Amino acid sequence: MSQTIAGGDQALIDAARRIAEEVAGPNADDVDRSARFPREAVGAMREAGMLSALVPVELGGGGASTEAVSAACFELGRRCGATAMVFAMHQIQIACMVRHREDAFDEYLREVVAEQRLVASITSEVGTGGDMGSSVGCVTTPENGIVSFEKQAPTVSYGDHADAFLTTLRRSPDAEPGDQVLVLSRRDQMEMEPQGSWDPMGMRGTCSPGFVVRATIPQEQVMSTPFSAISAESMTPVSHVFWSHVWLGVATDAFDRARAFVKAAAKRKPGAPPPAAARLSELMSKLSLLRAEVRLALREFCDISAGDRTRFHEMATILRFNNLKIAASEQAPVVCQGAMSVCGIMGYKNDTPFSVGRHLRDSMSACLMVANERIHKTDASLLLIAKEV
Amino acid sequence: MKDQIRQVIREHGHLAVDVDTLADDASLYQAGMTSHASVNVMIALEDSFDIEFLDSMLKRSVFESVDSIAEALGQVGVSA
Numbered sequence: 001m002s003q004t005i006a007g008g009d010q011a012l013i014d015a016a017r018r019i020a021e022e023v024a025g026p027n028a029d030d031v032d033r034s035a036r037f038p039r040e041a042v043g044a045m046r047e048a049g050m051l052s053a054l055v056p057v058e059l060g061g062g063g064a065s066t067e068a069v070s071a072a073c074f075e076l077g078r079r080c081g082a083t084a085m086v087f088a089m090h091q092i093q094i095a096c097m098v099r100h101r102e103d104a105f106d107e108y109l110r111e112v113v114a115e116q117r118l119v120a121s122i123t124s125e126v127g128t129g130g131d132m133g134s135s136v137g138c139v140t141t142p143e144n145g146i147v148s149f150e151k152q153a154p155t156v157s158y159g160d161h162a163d164a165f166l167t168t169l170r171r172s173p174d175a176e177p178g179d180q181v182l183v184l185s186r187r188d189q190m191e192m193e194p195q196g197s198w199d200p201m202g203m204r205g206t207c208s209p210g211f212v213v214r215a216t217i218p219q220e221q222v223m224s225t226p227f228s229a230i231s232a233e234s235m236t237p238v239s240h241v242f243w244s245h246v247w248l249g250v251a252t253d254a255f256d257r258a259r260a261f262v263k264a265a266a267k268r269k270p271g272a273p274p275p276a277a278a279r280l281s282e283l284m285s286k287l288s289l290l291r292a293e294v295r296l297a298l299r300e301f302c303d304i305s306a307g308d309r310t311r312f313h314e315m316a317t318i319l320r321f322n323n324l325k326i327a328a329s330e331q332a333p334v335v336c337q338g339a340m341s342v343c344g345i346m347g348y349k350n351d352t353p354f355s356v357g358r359h360l361r362d363s364m365s366a367c368l369m370v371a372n373e374r375i376h377k378t379d380a381s382l383l384l385i386a387k388e389v
Numbered sequence: 390m391k392d393q394i395r396q397v398i399r400e401h402g403h404l405a406v407d408v409d410t411l412a413d414d415a416s417l418y419q420a421g422m423t424s425h426a427s428v429n430v431m432i433a434l435e436d437s438f439d440i441e442f443l444d445s446m447l448k449r450s451v452f453e454s455v456d457s458i459a460e461a462l463g464q465v466g467v468s469a
Contacts, residue, residue, distance in 0.1 A: 133424060176405055176421040228418070228449060313448035381428045385435075387444045 009068030015048040016072035016087075025079035029350075031205035032082070032358050035198055037161050038205045041076075041083040046116040050087070052109075054094045059106060060113040066095075066238070066305065070245040070298050077249020078256075081362035082205025084249055086118075088242040089157050089206075092235060093119040093166050096182065099234045099305075104220035108164070108184060120162035121235075122213055126152040130374050133231065134177035138170035139222055148216040149183065152195075157208040160194075163187055167213065168227055180227035185215040202361030233312040237321040239370075241301050244294045244328035247366050251332040254339035254359040255287045261343045261354040276342045283338040290331040297324040315386040322375050329366030336360040390469050394458050397437050398422075401429040413455040427452050434458065440465045 024041040031038045045051060054069055055061020069091050076084035094112065097105045111117055127136045137151035149169050156165075167183045170176070195210035223230065258280055265274035300320065304311050311317050336359045340347040343354040350357050383389065391413065398408045398417065405421030422430070430452060435441055442451075442465060451461045463469065 176419060178421070178423055179419045232449065310448070310450075311445075313450060314445060315447040316444050378424070381425050385428050385431045385442075386447060387441070 008062055009065050009071075012050065012053050012062060012064045012068045013071045013075065015045075015050055016075040019044045019048065019050075020076045020079035020083075024076055024083040028080035028083070028205075028358065031080060033204075035200070035204035035207065037158060037207045038080060038083040038086065039161075041080060042086060042118065042161070045087060046118075049113075049116065051090060051116045051118060052094075052113040054091055054098055055109045055113050056098060059109050061109065066241065066302055067298065070241060073242050073245035074249040074252070077246040078253040079249075080205070081246060081250045081359070082203050084246040085203055085206050085243070086158055088239075088246050089121065090119055090162075092239050092242055093121055095238045096166060096230055096234045097184075099238075099309075100223065100225045100230050102220075102223060102225070104218075105184065105223065115163075117163040118158070118161065119164045119166065120157050120159060122151060122153045122156050122159075122165050122167040122211075123235075124154050125168075126154055128177070130371055132168065132370065133180070133228070135168050135170045135180050136177070138173050138175060139181060139183060141173060142219045145219050146216060147219050147222065148214070150212070150214045152210075152212050154195075154210045155208045156192075156211050156213070157206050159192060159209065159211050160207060165190070165213070167215075171226075178228070182223045182225075182227045182230055183215075183217065184221040184223070185217050189217050190215040201364060202358070203365040229313075232318070233309050236318075237301055237312060240321045240325040240328075241298055243366070243369060244297065244324055247328050247332035247363055248290055248294045250359050250362050251287060251290055251335035254336040254356045254363075255283060257347070257354045257356055257359075258283060258339040258342035261346060276344070279338070279342050283335065283342060286331065286338055287335050290328060290335060293324060293327050293331070297321065315382045316389050319379055319382055319386060319389050322379050325370070326372050326375055326379075329369070329372060332363040332366055333360060336363045390462065390467060391455055391459055393437060394434070394455050394462070397433045398430060398455070401433045402426050408455075411455070413459075415455075416453055417455075418449070418453065424449075434462070438462055438467050440467060 019041055023044045027040050053062040053064040057063035073084050073088045076087055097109055123132050125136055128134050137149055139147050139149050151167060164186045168180050169183055171179045171181045191214045193212040198207055198209040262274055262276050262280045336356055339356045346352045346354040347356045349355060395408050402422045403426040411420055446461050451457055
């Protein structure tokens, strides 16, 4: 996808493409229908060492670039949105540990390499109104180097399947809601009490019900970098870059199916262009807008990361990557819906080669992953003061 | 200048505590200032000191404390 991809990166993209084609794609409909975890595809990614792709080479990892992981998100998204989203969410957590290195976390990254651990996040919380930048639950005061926490999470992506979690919490019992830290806990250090069920409209294979989470951990597993910095420099922009590549993948496959539909119609009636052909052309321009935003944002992200990372704290930069999220999450369903209108009933039915129902439903989750409404509210406030945007 | 900064924070920072109980280098965010409140503080500072911050200054760390705000105001020409 990118021209800057080096040898190791190419291996990652090739593995993603192969697993997407041979494993994720063939299981996608069953994963979707049963709202079950894409265990075959995640198993194949483990076997290929993809879960440690972002871990630096000196810790034994793949040392892959953000471009290559983004390309892998895209390739997986073309065959199974849920598999791609699990991969993306995992890589976001790894990126946070890699971009804010600390000894205790390096130790865990080695374990990710050796055991191909799957890491999830616990950021949403009951009582915060969807604001990731504030927490209710807190880290207790350390006793003999041990701390504990409890958190009520309305959704934990692949919560039953992850080996470890990064959780946002208030720094201490008397800390303000916005004074947060990020905490690593392994499954054997935790109790997870499931809350409610998981029967959503799309992204059904991410299996993200709610949990009440309790954990007791050594103090070193609390990251010393404040979460506000991790969020600004890494978690938020990396999430928006990787997610948008997943959505681009989903929308691209919907477009490809629409194109295949029009081609098949043209073959049946050679001579006259099929009626849907003009709509397909309109759809291409919608897809290319989405692709342009997603790819440009990736390049900008890489440029800033390679230079002065404090720029991620500037309002103009925050607005830029928020806009990526909003634009991509709004445009992906537009493309999927357009594909459905090209394919007509053949796209609406769930069992044709031109079915795009799953794509449309998966893409509809995009505007909810950190609600666009909330991001608009943040942006509206930043726009009051930011100069050049 | 710092009294004027404190006045702005008192009116717009929505801190959990009285700003006068905080040292000049104490974190306003740890004292409960939200991101939204910090934007209002920035706007009010521009108004109160009749200046404009540069884009590169519009970030969380610059509005972390009375000291860091004073330093930023110094950079856009406000004298202590």
